Amino acid sequence: MWKTAEYTGWGRFYRAKGELARPERASALDRIAGEAPCPAIGQRRSYSDGCLNTRGRAIATDRLDRMLGFDEETGVLDVEAGCRLSEILRFFAPRGWLPTVLPGTGFATVGGAIGMDVHGKNHHHVGSFGQHVTGLTLHHPDGRREVLPGDPLFAATIGGMGQTGPIGSARLQMQPVKGPVMMVTERRVPDLDSYLELFDTTEATYTVGWIDATATGGNLGRGIFEEGETGAGLVPPAKRGKRIPMDAPNFALSGPVVRGFNAAYYRRIPDRGRTVVKPLEDFFFPLDKIFDWNRLYGKRGFHQFQCVVPLAARDVLREMLTKVSASGLASPLAVLKRMGPGRAGMMSFPTEGYTLAVDFPARDQAAEMIRRLIAMATEAGGRVYLAKDAFATAAQMDAMYPERADWAALCNGLDPDHAYETDLIRRLDLRAER
Numbered sequence: 001m002w003k004t005a006e007y008t009g010w011g012r013f014y015r016a017k018g019e020l021a022r023p024e025r026a027s028a029l030d031r032i033a034g035e036a037p038c039p040a041i042g043q044r045r046s047y048s049d050g051c052l053n054t055r056g057r058a059i060a061t062d063r064l065d066r067m068l069g070f071d072e073e074t075g076v077l078d079v080e081a082g083c084r085l086s087e088i089l090r091f092f093a094p095r096g097w098l099p100t101v102l103p104g105t106g107f108a109t110v111g112g113a114i115g116m117d118v119h120g121k122n123h124h125h126v127g128s129f130g131q132h133v134t135g136l137t138l139h140h141p142d143g144r145r146e147v148l149p150g151d152p153l154f155a156a157t158i159g160g161m162g163q164t165g166p167i168g169s170a171r172l173q174m175q176p177v178k179g180p181v182m183m184v185t186e187r188r189v190p191d192l193d194s195y196l197e198l199f200d201t202t203e204a205t206y207t208v209g210w211i212d213a214t215a216t217g218g219n220l221g222r223g224i225f226e227e228g229e230t231g232a233g234l235v236p237p238a239k240r241g242k243r244i245p246m247d248a249p250n251f252a253l254s255g256p257v258v259r260g261f262n263a264a265y266y267r268r269i270p271d272r273g274r275t276v277v278k279p280l281e282d283f284f285f286p287l288d289k290i291f292d293w294n295r296l297y298g299k300r301g302f303h304q305f306q307c308v309v310p311l312a313a314r315d316v317l318r319e320m321l322t323k324v325s326a327s328g329l330a331s332p333l334a335v336l337k338r339m340g341p342g343r344a345g346m347m348s349f350p351t352e353g354y355t356l357a358v359d360f361p362a363r364d365q366a367a368e369m370i371r372r373l374i375a376m377a378t379e380a381g382g383r384v385y386l387a388k389d390a391f392a393t394a395a396q397m398d399a400m401y402p403e404r405a406d407w408a409a410l411c412n413g414l415d416p417d418h419a420y421e422t423d424l425i426r427r428l429d430l431r432a433e434r
């Protein structure tokens with residue numbers, strides 16, 4: 001049942017070698033949970049070490065991917081934890097339903113979306129993924145346990161990075177959808193102030209912004225603001241999938257190449273803006289069509305820095321962007337968004353504020369830059385996202401996650417041998433009872 005494998009998170013920076021099991025039935029998950037308790041992992045779309053257990057065991061849930069039942073009256077879907085969100089979208093959108101929250105990749109599984117309490121482009125309206133989970137099943141050494149909202153174990157599990165044991169299945173409150181397409185309005189935004197103004201005043205259901213992290217001076221913070229609504233209409237052909245065939249050489253994402261690319265990408269949108277109709281998947285999961293795009297960063301991999309800072313910390317955001325653009329280290333992938341207050345777990349990332357995410361090829365200077373950005377986010381009363389983090393310190397965690405110690409006590413009571421720990425938990429000493 002156990003096979004030794006070398007594996008990584010999406011950023012391919014941290015690596016693990018350990019034994020993986022791939023149970024196909026809930027009964028097999030019960031057996032493993034009883035005989036060899038260890039963390040469960042999904043599709044390893046977390047960028048860093050949250051889905052790694054070096055020299056230990058982990059349960060890969062990719063074969064536990066069945067949809068178990070759907071109540072058309074209530075819109076509640078009962079689904080195994082290894083099911084990918086893209087599969088749920090593909091099956092249910094033509095039938096008039098969507099998962100209420102979708103992160104930027106459809107490869108994420110239900111278990112992974114719960115484990116990181118993921119957020120989507122509608123976070124400012126509907127909150128986080130876990131707020132739409134109406135129940136879940138944990139597989140513990142002494143048997144299965146149904147957990148419902150209101151139970152402290154539920155709040156420890158949502159965003160709990162797998163530390164309360166393997167989730168076998170969950171019930172999700174889906175939302176009715178107006179139609180099978182997305183109407184997307186795209187506009188150029190000339191600078192950071194105009195950008196934040198748009199986020200503060202938009203009434204659109206879905207919003208997201210690409211930001212040119214290489215722009216400086218008066219152009220600092222320029223980008224493309226997208227507002228989306230589902231709608232009825234003919235589904236346009238989806239973009240064809242492409243594959244990155246090999247690890248790219250280092251110069252592929254050098255400063256001048258990225259600056260050139262970003263300037264052209266920005267100008268792609270006409271001055272007056274435009275509205276386009278897209279298949280839902282192209283809007284929600286824009287990068288999924290480029291399989292293995294993480295190979296563009298070469299063998300050494302890459303990092304994503306993602307933080308959220310309070311609404312009042314606009315200046316910190318500006319300072320961060322100034323540092324990033326001056327460094328010449330950013331890749332084209334950079335996203336800005338406003339978050340609402342919604343969160344469902346003790347360790348959930350979302351909190352009201354602006355969230356900035358920037359990818360950097362893994363280099364020593366990038367690591368230094370990210371450490372500075374993390375310190376700035378901490379000082380501003382913000383936090384970094386543990387699905388992405390590679391360089392925060394244990395000391396920063398208590399400032400960022402005020403419920404961490406209570407959460408750790410709850411996990412340690414349930415799992416005194418620390419069998420569910422992953423590399424991320426050990427790196428940041430997240431289960432220390434300080």
Ligand SMILES: Cc1cc2nc3c(=O)[nH]c(=O)nc-3n(C[C@H](O)[C@H](O)[C@H](O)COP(=O)(O)OP(=O)(O)OC[C@H]3O[C@@H](n4cnc5c(N)ncnc54)[C@H](O)[C@@H]3O)c2cc1C
Pocket residue numbers: 010039040041042043044045046047050051061081082102103104105107108109110111112113114115116117118119120160161162163165166167168287387422
């Ligand atoms: C292109 C891209 C875009 C993204 N966009 C967003 C975004 O917009 N918003 C956002 O919030 N995130 C985003 N992410 C991050 C991603 O959604 C999360 O990291 C998510 O957790 C990945 O799901 P996964 O199934 O790959 O889980 P993994 O990465 O494998 O695991 C994540 C965590 O969940 C735990 N876990 C997984 N399955 C189970 C289970 N069955 N039982 C118990 N614990 C489990 C693991 O132990 C681990 O701690 C993005 C990632 C990529 C690559």
